[in-house]
Amino acid sequence: MEVIEVLHMNGGIGDASYANNSLVQQKVLSITEPITKEAIIDLYCSTFPKSLSIADLGCxxxxxxxxxxxxxxxxxxxxxxxxxxxxxxxxxxxxxxxxNDFNTIFRSLPRFQGKLTEQMGSGYGPCFFSGVPGSFYGN
Structure with missing residues (x-):
């Protein structure tokens, strides 16, 4: 049996779901946040792109x-x-x-974008989302 067939998370928002059982992952994300912010700021300052792509591998x-x-x-x-x-x-x-439960992610996007607009105003660039199922470990 291949790893891709064995590893998975529990979808949805129930008691056993990944959404309700991912505090350790959240802690790791908060620890690495300064590093990723510095990297994207350095990238932006060196290129001043009109479009910026962000890939979350293992979202x-x-x-x-x-x-x-x-x-x-x-x-x-x-x-x-x-x-x-x-x-x-x-x-x-x-x-x-x-x-992965991509349906839950895509259902949350209007709320996500509304929250960004509330926090930053309407001047931030448009955001386009793609769900890309598959393992980045393979070919």
Whole structure:
């Protein structure tokens, strides 16, 4: 049996779901946040792209899925406003195994984008999301 067939998370939002049992992963994300923010700010400052792509390899589903994406978008937008630049377009690629609960992720996007607009105003670049099922460990 292949790893892709064995490893999976519990979808949905029930008691046994990954969404309700991912606090350790959230802690790791918060520890690595300064490193990822610095990397995206360095990338933006060296290229000033009109479009910026973010790939989350192993995104899963639940509260952590869009946590990193939102922090990266906010960091770039804050820098753009400080520099007097327009925010770039954001292309977000969410990747995980085919059994991932992509439906829950996509249902949460209107709320996610509404929250970003509430926090940052309407000036941040448009965000386009893609769900890309498959393992990045393979070919």
């Amino acid at each position: 899963s589903s639940g509260p952590n899925t869009l946590l990193v994406v939102s922090e990266l978008i906010k960091a770039v937008d804050k820098l753009c406003r400080k520099m007097g630049n327009h925010s770039p377009e954001f292309q977000i690629f969410l990747n995980d195994l085919p059994g």
